[in-house]
Amino acid sequence: MATTETFYEVMRRQGISRRSFLKYCSLTATALGLAPSFAGTIAQAMETKPRTPVIWLHGLECTCCSESFIRSAHPLVSDVVLSMISLDYDDVLMASAGHQAEAILDEIRLKYKGQYILAVEGNPPLNQDGMSCIIGGRPFVEQLKEVAADCKAVISWGSCASWGCVQAAHPNPTQAVPVHKVITDKPIIKVPGCPPIAEVMTGVITYMLTFDRLPELDRQGRPKMFYGQRIHDKCYRRPHFDAGQFVEDWDDEGARKGYCLYKMGCKGPTTYNACSTTRWNNGVSFPIQSGHGCIGCSEDGFWDKGSFYDHVTNTNVFGIEANADKVGIAAAGTVGAAIAAHAAASAIQRIKQRAGEHHEENDQT
Amino acid sequence: MYTGVPTVKRTAVYVYQTPVRIWHWVNALSITVLAVTGYLIGSPLPTLPGEASDHYLMGYIRFFHFAAAYVFLVGFLFRIYWAFVGNSYSHQLFTLPFWRRRFWSELLHEVRWYAFQEPEPRKYVGHNPLAHLFMVVIITVGGLVMIVTGLALYSEQTGLGSWPDALFGWVIPFVGQSQDVRMWHHWGMWVIVVFVMLHVYTAIREDIMSRQSLISTMVSGWRMFKDDRP
Numbered sequence: 388m389a390t391t392e393t394f395y396e397v398m399r400r401q402g403i404s405r406r407s408f409l410k411y412c413s414l415t416a417t418a419l420g421l422a423p424s425f426a427g428t429i430a431q432a433m434e435t436k437p438r439t440p441v442i443w444l445h446g447l448e449c450t451c452c453s454e455s456f457i458r459s460a461h462p463l464v465s466d467v468v469l470s471m472i473s474l475d476y477d478d479v480l481m482a483s484a485g486h487q488a489e490a491i492l493d494e495i496r497l498k499y500k501g502q503y504i505l506a507v508e509g510n511p512p513l514n515q516d517g518m519s520c521i522i523g524g525r526p527f528v529e530q531l532k533e534v535a536a537d538c539k540a541v542i543s544w545g546s547c548a549s550w551g552c553v554q555a556a557h558p559n560p561t562q563a564v565p566v567h568k569v570i571t572d573k574p575i576i577k578v579p580g581c582p583p584i585a586e587v588m589t590g591v592i593t594y595m596l597t598f599d600r601l602p603e604l605d606r607q608g609r610p611k612m613f614y615g616q617r618i619h620d621k622c623y624r625r626p627h628f629d630a631g632q633f634v635e636d637w638d639d640e641g642a643r644k645g646y647c648l649y650k651m652g653c654k655g656p657t658t659y660n661a662c663s664t665t666r667w668n669n670g671v672s673f674p675i676q677s678g679h680g681c682i683g684c685s686e687d688g689f690w691d692k693g694s695f696y697d698h699v700t701n702t703n704v705f706g707i708e709a710n711a712d713k714v715g716i717a718a719a720g721t722v723g724a725a726i727a728a729h730a731a732a733s734a735i736q737r738i739k740q741r742a743g744e745h746h747e748e749n750d751q752t
Numbered sequence: 753m754y755t756g757v758p759t760v761k762r763t764a765v766y767v768y769q770t771p772v773r774i775w776h777w778v779n780a781l782s783i784t785v786l787a788v789t790g791y792l793i794g795s796p797l798p799t800l801p802g803e804a805s806d807h808y809l810m811g812y813i814r815f816f817h818f819a820a821a822y823v824f825l826v827g828f829l830f831r832i833y834w835a836f837v838g839n840s841y842s843h844q845l846f847t848l849p850f851w852r853r854r855f856w857s858e859l860l861h862e863v864r865w866y867a868f869q870e871p872e873p874r875k876y877v878g879h880n881p882l883a884h885l886f887m888v889v890i891i892t893v894g895g896l897v898m899i900v901t902g903l904a905l906y907s908e909q910t911g912l913g914s915w916p917d918a919l920f921g922w923v924i925p926f927v928g929q930s931q932d933v934r935m936w937h938h939w940g941m942w943v944i945v946v947f948v949m950l951h952v953y954t955a956i957r958e959d960i961m962s963r964q965s966l967i968s969t970m971v972s973g974w975r976m977f978k979d980d981r982p
Contacts, residue, residue: 606925620909629808629810630804630805630806630810631796631800631808631810634799635799649796656930657931686931687928688928692932698795699935700931702932702936711939711942712938715938715945719942719945719946719949722949723949726949729953730957733961736868737961
């Protein structure tokens with residue numbers, strides 16, 4: 388496989404003349420605010436830097452991440468896969484199969500030790516020695532550990548690889564765990580979502596190739612540029628939230644007017660993702676725009692956080708599920724009744740005591 | 753000399769210094785505002801008609817919640833400071849004599865008094881043991897939990913890199929995710945509501961039934977004892 392092909396070679400292959408290439412380098416230097424001498428540096432980098440090999444593994448998952456990825460418009464996924472990276476192994480997209488395909492993994496590991504990026508879609512189940520997910524006759528967890536051992540960095544695609552998602556939801560019979568529970572010695576970039584937005588996926592890859600470093604990550608390992616704010620913070624329905632205009636019922640007047648879906652259980656206020664800015668399908672729409680609340684698919688354990696349609700969701704502790712408002716109102720009511728009863732008992736006791744004191748006084752005189 | 757008028761000698765001790773009393777009432781007000789606005793953030797008022805630009809109801813409710821939260825926070829920090837510089841009663845709120853046997857036996861006595869099993873309560877210059885326990889658990893520990901979870905939620909809108917995020921942003925992944933923090937903050941509100949109900953009731957009841965003043969003490973600072981017996 389021609390994985391050593393440089394950016395320059397790719398550009399030449401696509402019919403760009405050397406003259407145009409050098410012009411592009413000078414323009415890039417100017418655009419980046421660099422001195423003219425940097426044009427040469429850029430040209431040299433593009434002539435010598437090989438395309439980064441990427442291995443894309445699939446564990447326990449539904450392939451929705453891949454489905455999303457191939458719909459990327461900015462950049463076009465074809466540009467990413469065919470020009471920017473060298474996608475050497477991806478059982479969904481590659482032509483080879485069987486032992487041929489598996490042989491590529493070993494080849495890349497040896498040839499590009501410490502150089503390649505490992506993208507993981509889905510996660511490894513650990514129960515029954517990992518038998519719930521078999522790749523090429525072996526448990527996925529083994530393949531993951533082997534390939535991760537020599538990689539440069541790991542990209543956890545989607546909520547499965549990042550948090551566990553549906554297969555890790557209660558009671559998690561296969562004991563599926565996110566990638567960071569198994570791979571602990573490599574930098575991991577989490578790109579959660581079920582699936583993640585296509586442009587976010589290609590954007591993360593483009594960033595890593597362009598700047599040759601990991602994007603800036605937040606506390607939980609997500610790229611800040613896409614997961615730094617909540618959907619609520621950039622939602623186009625936010626003015627209705629601030630005004631106090633809510634959809635109270637599906638298909639009511641508020642729903643027709645596009646009011647805020649907060650009362651319908653929209654998880655936009657608790658979900659970190661770029662849906663409200665980047666949107667989906669080439670920026671056409673996103674869930675809230677089509678009238679349904681956000682279900683918080685890019686958040687940790689979103690399947691186990693109660694109803695998608697309540698704002699005050701049930702809390703599950705020690706196997707007991709309870710709603711704060713229901714319990715709170717019941718508790719306040721009970722305590723109120725207890726106080727009233729206690730007050731009455733206290734008053735009766737006091738009257739009795741008073742009567743006793745009067746008797747004592749009468750006895751003395 | 754017997755005059756026919758019953759005379760009771762009342763002793764008084766200065767317990768709550770002025771800053772503590774001001775803090776108590778400011779705190780009471782801020783908790784009330786926080787509980788009401790907090791509930792309305794969780795369960796907003798019925799939707800408003802007209803243009804979004806005509807209203808800012810949710811914005812104002814949230815503003816009052818955050819403003820009251822700042823008052824509560826500053827009050828809390830001040831109260832810690834006062835525990836160091838105030839009189840000997842001022843640090844009761846932050847210290848619990850957990851290992852002192854007498855504390856627990858007196859606590860039991862106080863519980864029995866409320867269960868009508870004791871003819872009269874004992875006298876305390878500061879908090880009675882039952883009140884003391886509740887104050888430490890609800891106001892100090894509970895207040896701290898509400899401050900930490902509240903500032904963690906506040907950091908979500910002040911954004912990455914802001915001071916609430918730098919100091920309390922870790923709370924969100926520590927607890928689980930944003931929705932979990934919201935729900936625990938919400939449970940905390942109900943715990944405090946129930947505490948306030950009990951607190952107000954027992955304060956009134958003790959003022960009438962016990963051997964010492966309660967409500968007037970938090971106004972004037974002086975604890976009056978109704979009798980001279982130990």
